[in-house]
Each structure stands twice: as structure tokens, then as C-alpha cells.
Amino acid sequence: MSSLLATQPSGDGVLGVMLVRLQRLPEIRIAHGYAAGEALAAATAQSIGQTLRPGDEVHVLDDAELAVLLPHLRDGNHALLAGLRVLRILDAPVVFGERAVPVSAAVGLAVGPDQGEDPETLLRRAGIAAGQARRGSERCVLYRAGSDATGVPYELLRAALAGNRLEVHLQPILDLARRRWVGIESLARWRDPEGGLVPPLEFIPLAEDTGLVADLTRWSLNTSLRHAARARRAVADLGVSVNLSPRVFGQRDFVAQVLSSLDVWDLPASALTLEVTETALMEDPATGFALLERLRAEDIGISIDDFGSGYSSLAYLKHLPATELKIDRAFVTDLCRDRRSEQLVHSIIDLGHDLGMEIVAEGVEDADTLERLARLGCDRAQGMHIERPQPAGTLIDLLAREAA
Known part of the structure; x- marks a missing residue:
């Protein structure tokens, strides 16, 4: 072209x-x-x-x-x-x-x-x-002048991906019944030597809009699984969650790519959970559902991220091959201050359990919210109160000390 x-x-x-x-x-x-x-x-x-x-x-x-x-x-x-x-x-x-x-x-x-x-x-x-x-x-x-003026030139992001200059930060996921870490969520981070820290909300949409998302996804999967393999030497059954862009739904070889990455790092498919937002799924339900079905058939976990903030319907939810619902932080933040938020969270927990899914609450910022979630029957939680996202090496060292 x-x-x-x-x-x-x-x-x-x-x-x-x-x-x-x-x-x-x-x-x-x-x-x-x-x-x-x-x-x-x-x-x-x-x-x-x-x-x-x-x-x-x-x-x-x-x-x-x-x-x-x-x-x-x-x-x-x-x-x-x-x-x-x-x-x-x-x-x-x-x-x-x-x-x-x-x-x-x-x-x-x-x-x-x-x-x-x-x-x-x-x-x-x-x-x-x-x-x-x-x-x-x-x-x-x-195109309007300045609409790509995010501080993230396309050429710089492409070079960062080609040069493997992005980083993975990890945030632990806590099992509320056993009060131990059972998973880690992988989060892409980019610190440019000249421009400093580039927010994910800037470089991820740029990757999606300019065709770089396939490279970003490939990098994220391989790097996340490499760190997960090391983390599982400290906690044997630790799972890893990786966010999935809807832009990869149409890739013909995506399932094979995921399985190949798992094989390279000698991880079982059950160790990986792929997270996708309900809003992203609704952009192209047929293609998204078909891909998730294929991933689930390989024993890979499927998480519906930010549940409650999008516009999917219960009619779609009953057909989703999901293993997990992640409650949007907007509901979790107000849990102890707003009766309706508590009722909504309780309803989501019951709904997910009735459909055979585990429930994860995001954005837990204090001890009272954590205890309230446990009383409501929530399975897992993550947030700053539990542990903030940290560079992969730092968090894995912490996991090893906790497990010792």
C-alpha cells in the first residue's frame, strides 16, 4: 500500500x-x-x-x-x-x-x-x-490535527514493541476464603526513556487503531507466561490473567498462538485466564463468542472484565463460556457507603455462582470493603489494599518470601 x-x-x-x-x-x-x-x-x-x-x-x-x-x-x-x-x-x-x-x-x-x-x-x-x-x-x-497527539508517536510505540522495551507489572489476586494469593493479573506498562511513563489508556488504543495490537498481544502473552512460569515455582498453583483486546477476535491463528506460548513456557492451559470486557464482546458477539468457545475448549479460563459497566444483556451472558466475572470497581468502591451498590454486588455474586462462575472484585481500597465482600460470598479480590501492581520481578520475589 x-x-x-x-x-x-x-x-x-x-x-x-x-x-x-x-x-x-x-x-x-x-x-x-x-x-x-x-x-x-x-x-x-x-x-x-x-x-x-x-x-x-x-x-x-x-x-x-x-x-x-x-x-x-x-x-x-x-x-x-x-x-x-x-x-x-x-x-x-x-x-x-x-x-x-x-x-x-x-x-x-x-x-x-x-x-x-x-x-x-x-x-x-x-x-x-x-x-x-x-x-x-x-x-x-x-482526521483532525492533534487527535493522535497523545504523546505516543506511532513510530515510537512500534519501535518499543520491536525492541521489547515494554514491561509487565503484576497485581496479585486474593482468595477471600483461604486468605492467600491464588493469581496474578498481568498489566502492560511502558516507560519511554525520554517521555517517561506512558499511560496504558494512551498506548493501547493507539495499538488497536494502527494495527499494532497483534504485536502487542503476542508480546503480552509471551512475557506474561514467562513471568508466570517463574512465579509458579514459588506458588505451584498460581494462575495468571491477561487482558485480551477485541481487535484479535478475527485472527485465524490466535488460539494456536496462545497454545504455542503455553507450550514454550511449559504451563498448563488451566493456568491462564484471558480477560475481555463485556463492551468489547458486544462489538462483534458472534466472532467473540466463537473465539472464546475455542479457547475454553482448550481449558483456558475466560473472565468477563468490568462486569456491570457495559451494555451486554443477560440473554448473552447465559451463552458465554466464561469461568469468571470481575465486578467493576465502580460498584466495589461504594460498597460500604451505598446500599444499592451493595445490593448490586450481592446480586452479581449470586448470579455468577448460579451460572457456575467465580467472582472477582476489583478496586478493593480498604479493609472494610474486603470484609464486606467476604461476607457477601465473593470468591476473590484485588486492589491497592491487597497489593498495588508492581514490576514482575519485584512481585515474584515477594511471592517467594510469602511462600517460604
């Missing part, structure tokens, strides 16, 4: 780059097979190409993402008109073979030279805009 952009004539006007992310394609692959996904992407590209100007070019980047080159535009508003036209095309089902399949999409646009003079910058900024379209109310977004 970069080479295609580089060959575009400069000429008059500006060059626009449109990134079209097909949001239902993973679900369609589950329903009709991977060949159908590829055929649908090709048919979508053909539909777009027939509607736009003769000089515009449509390229299929992968099954779920297409790029459109828009030379000789007047300005950014001209690019937006092209993006809105693409969305109107996709409001009607796309026909391929004997199928007519509805496709929803998020469209991001960037125009050069104002928003980037080199191909990689234009592609990245169109990707950032597409990510904003996916998360927001507008389905078509033109």
Missing part, C-alpha cells in the same frame, strides 16, 4: 486516503467460511469502485479492511463526501455469488500534504480516524 501511495501523481489538489473497516466481516466468516469473507471483501471493493470517480483506486488490504486512494481532491470536505458516499453504498447489502450480505463499516480519512507528507503517516492517520469512527457516533471521520 505504501508503494501504491508513493506512485500517486502530485498534480493539482490534495491526495486523500480512505480506510474502510468492515465491522461484520468476522461474523460473516464464522457463518459462511473464510472463503466467503474474502469474496465479500472483493465484492465490497468492486461496489465502491463502481461508485467513486474513475481516477479513484480501491485496494483490499485484508478481509476486513480496504483502502481507497483519492487523488486531486479540493480539500478535506471533498474527501468526506467520498467517505459518506461509501457508507451509503454499504447501507445496502453487498451481493456476491448467490448471497446478499449487509455490511457495516467505519470510515477514516486523511488528506495530504496538510495531514501528512509521507505515505505511512497518511495511512496511519486514516487508521486513527477509522478507529474514532468505530468508537464514536459518526461512522465517517476526517
Whole structure:
């Protein structure tokens, strides 16, 4: 794609780059097979190409993402008109073979030279805009100057991943009945030598929006399991929890990747729990549920993170192959001060137990909250009162001292 952009004539006007992310394609692959996904992407590209100007070019980047080159535009508003036209095309089902399949999409646009003079910058900024379209109310977004000004340049994050310069911090999980640590949650941290500590809320969305999330997930799994293998030498049955981005749901080899990492570090599948938020699952329920079913079939634990803060329904919950519910910290924080919060927490605990799940409370900040959770029947807890997240080596040394 970069080479295609580089060959575009400069000429008059500006060059626009449109990134079209097909949001239902993973679900369609589950329903009709991977060949159908590829055929649908090709048919979508053909539909777009027939509607736009003769000089515009449509390229299929992968099954779920297409790029459109828009030379000789007047300005950014001209690019937006092209993006809105693409969305109107996709409001009607796309026909391929004997199928007519509805496709929803998020469209991001960037125009050069104002928003980037080199191909990689234009592609990245169109990707950032597409990510904003996916998360927001507008389905078509033109990149706005400063919208990626998080202090985390794309190139810096890519280099940090390639150079293995991110770190894992670990936070212990306490069994409330036995009052001992039974698990650790792995949390990605990044301290840039020049910029200092970069918050996860900045670099993780950037990774998701720019295609780096596959590399970030691979790094997180391998590094977390390496530390877990060492930690289990101190506490033999210790489990490790790793957060899972919804952007990996459509990866064909993801389950094999997880199993390979477990094999490398000689860990049983039952030692690993993958955490996913209910909101992330609702972005593409069919694909997410199918992936979780495959992971669960391998004896990997599945945790629904931040439960109660999203918008999933009980109808979905009964079908989830989850082994654990993590109560959102918003309810836990007010547990001892607000009667309704206590009732909600109690209800979540009973509901999870009735469905055969263990319950973990996040954000435990004081002893009173910990004791109240124990009386309500909560299984596990984590938070600053128990132990704050620490560099992996530091926490593993502490585990070893506690176990001695």
C-alpha cells in the first residue's frame, strides 16, 4: 500500500486516503467460511469502485479492511463526501455469488500534504480516524490535527514493541476464603526513556487503531507466561490473567498462538485466564463468542472484565463460556457507603455462582470493603489494599518470601 501511495501523481489538489473497516466481516466468516469473507471483501471493493470517480483506486488490504486512494481532491470536505458516499453504498447489502450480505463499516480519512507528507503517516492517520469512527457516533471521520497527539508517536510505540522495551507489572489476586494469593493479573506498562511513563489508556488504543495490537498481544502473552512460569515455582498453583483486546477476535491463528506460548513456557492451559470486557464482546458477539468457545475448549479460563459497566444483556451472558466475572470497581468502591451498590454486588455474586462462575472484585481500597465482600460470598479480590501492581520481578520475589 505504501508503494501504491508513493506512485500517486502530485498534480493539482490534495491526495486523500480512505480506510474502510468492515465491522461484520468476522461474523460473516464464522457463518459462511473464510472463503466467503474474502469474496465479500472483493465484492465490497468492486461496489465502491463502481461508485467513486474513475481516477479513484480501491485496494483490499485484508478481509476486513480496504483502502481507497483519492487523488486531486479540493480539500478535506471533498474527501468526506467520498467517505459518506461509501457508507451509503454499504447501507445496502453487498451481493456476491448467490448471497446478499449487509455490511457495516467505519470510515477514516486523511488528506495530504496538510495531514501528512509521507505515505505511512497518511495511512496511519486514516487508521486513527477509522478507529474514532468505530468508537464514536459518526461512522465517517476526517482526521483532525492533534487527535493522535497523545504523546505516543506511532513510530515510537512500534519501535518499543520491536525492541521489547515494554514491561509487565503484576497485581496479585486474593482468595477471600483461604486468605492467600491464588493469581496474578498481568498489566502492560511502558516507560519511554525520554517521555517517561506512558499511560496504558494512551498506548493501547493507539495499538488497536494502527494495527499494532497483534504485536502487542503476542508480546503480552509471551512475557506474561514467562513471568508466570517463574512465579509458579514459588506458588505451584498460581494462575495468571491477561487482558485480551477485541481487535484479535478475527485472527485465524490466535488460539494456536496462545497454545504455542503455553507450550514454550511449559504451563498448563488451566493456568491462564484471558480477560475481555463485556463492551468489547458486544462489538462483534458472534466472532467473540466463537473465539472464546475455542479457547475454553482448550481449558483456558475466560473472565468477563468490568462486569456491570457495559451494555451486554443477560440473554448473552447465559451463552458465554466464561469461568469468571470481575465486578467493576465502580460498584466495589461504594460498597460500604451505598446500599444499592451493595445490593448490586450481592446480586452479581449470586448470579455468577448460579451460572457456575467465580467472582472477582476489583478496586478493593480498604479493609472494610474486603470484609464486606467476604461476607457477601465473593470468591476473590484485588486492589491497592491487597497489593498495588508492581514490576514482575519485584512481585515474584515477594511471592517467594510469602511462600517460604
